[in-house]
Amino acid sequence: MKTLFVSYRVTDLDRSLGFYTALGYAELGRVEVGDGASLVLLAFPGEPAASLELVHRPGDGPVDVGSGFDHLAIQVEALASTLERLTEAGLRPEPLQYPGGPRGPKTSWLTDPDGYRIELVEWPSGHPDGITAADFARGGDPA
Known part of the structure; x- marks a missing residue:
């Protein structure tokens, strides 16, 4: 599956x-x-x-995102330039964050017109695409 x-x-x-x-x-x-x-x-x-x-x-009327959905995560290659492009396109991404410290992933958040939250993630150099079991074997939160 x-x-x-x-x-x-x-x-x-x-x-x-x-x-x-x-x-x-x-x-x-x-x-x-x-x-x-x-x-x-x-x-x-x-x-x-x-x-x-x-x-x-x-x-069906307006969407009510409600409390059950949290967010969609999207991997990007270069977060800083992605944030610049999104801002130029009229979107409002949040500031760059380092949730895993300076050597961890870089993230930023964005909210769509209906209130769905989107997490943009740039992995550190050498990290494989996505989150795998290896991320948890290292003993830390991958994001």
């Missing part, structure tokens, strides 16, 4: 598409499901398949 994608319900599809394309996602395709509802599949350039789906059901 493997995770296919994360799906978010969004209040305003155009506003959310503007946010996620500014973040770097590209639209792969969309499915109109009736009554003005649609599903839009997104991926980052270079990804082999969709990694995010935006679900727009205008008849």
Whole structure:
């Protein structure tokens, strides 16, 4: 088994598409499901398949993110330049953080138009992509 994608319900599809394309996602395709509802599949350039789906059901009213969802984590190559690009695109990322100390990962937080939180992560040089069991074998929190 493997995770296919994360799906978010969004209040305003155009506003959310503007946010996620500014973040770097590209639209792969969309499915109109009736009554003005649609599903839009997104991926980052270079990804082999969709990694995010935006679900727009205008008849259901505004999205309430609630208390069960925490955040989506996205790996970036160079966080400082990513934050600069996002700021220039009109997004408002939070300041750079070093949650694991100066030799650990660099992070920043961003919130989408519906209130979903996004953690941007730059791993230290030599760290493999993602979080693996090896991160926990070192005895520390990987992020």
